[in-house]
Amino acid sequence: MKEFFAGLLDWIYKKKCYFCKSSNESVKMCSKCYNSLEHLPVKINRIVLKKSVYCAGVYDKNLQKLIRGLKYHNQKELAVYLAKFMYEYWQKISDKNNFQVVPVPVYPKREKKRKYNHMNLVAEEFCKLSGSTLNKDLIKRIKDTKPQYKLKKHERAENLAGAFQIDTKNLLPMKILIIDDICTTGSTFEEMIKEFEKHDIFDITCFAATTPFEE
Numbered sequence: 080m081k082e083f084f085a086g087l088l089d090w091i092y093k094k095k096c097y098f099c100k101s102s103n104e105s106v107k108m109c110s111k112c113y114n115s116l117e118h119l120p121v122k123i124n125r126i127v128l129k130k131s132v133y134c135a136g137v138y139d140k141n142l143q144k145l146i147r148g149l150k151y152h153n154q155k156e157l158a159v160y161l162a163k164f165m166y167e168y169w170q171k172i173s174d175k176n177n178f179q180v181v182p183v184p185v186y187p188k189r190e191k192k193r194k195y196n197h198m199n200l201v202a203e204e205f206c207k208l209s210g211s212t213l214n215k216d217l218i219k220r221i222k223d224t225k226p227q228y229k230l231k232k233h234e235r236a237e238n239l240a241g242a243f244q245i246d247t248k249n250l251l252p253m254k255i256l257i258i259d260d261i262c263t264t265g266s267t268f269e270e271m272i273k274e275f276e277k278h279d280i281f282d283i284t285c286f287a288a289t290t291p292f293e294e
């Protein structure tokens with residue numbers, strides 16, 4: 080029943096912008112709302128275990144809504160907008176397409192509940208735009224971690240310890256670009272890098288859509 084009403088609401092609002100609800104462009108994100116997203120300066124946002132972390136956009140209202148809609152509210156169609164926004168930033172960092180793009184994995188049970196891993200969708204679109212290669216089977220999440228935002232800094236590292244596992248047979252002979260939605264303390268990237276380094280994989284760059292901290 081709940082799904083029926085969700086479907087009905089979707090149908091009614093299909094032709095409206097998810098953000099301003101008022102555009103008549105018949106798209107999920109109208110050009111005015113998309114253009115309100117703002118890129119961060121083109122520079123390394125921080126260094127995690129000697130790897131560069133880039134963050135694409137200012138942590139503002141519409142970018143947060145875009146990520147939340149995609150992640151928690153079943154708004155799959157928003158993936159193209161987030162991928163486009165990240166790609167427009169990434170073009171200024173690198174014009175090469177010799178990357179294997181690795182989206183941060185979600186624990187299988189959680190992915191099933193959400194019906195999809197939103198970062199897989201974003202990575203897929205990002206690869207279409209950049210010509211890079213999607214590699215979503217390289218690393219798995221083997222631990223059902225708690226949401227990081229609920230935890231204190233020291234608890235975050237503990238929560239994520241041993242959360243990821245590489246399947247080396249899926250490794251491609253290319254540089255790795257890990258992509259995520261929000262980089263808060265950087266501990267997710269950190270834990271993934273540790274797992275890659277255990278397997279002697281060091282050529283890694285990290286890229287998040289946004290960060291609440293401009294460092």
Ligand SMILES: [Zn+2]
Pocket residue numbers: 096097098099100101102108109110111112113
């Ligand atoms: Zn709009």
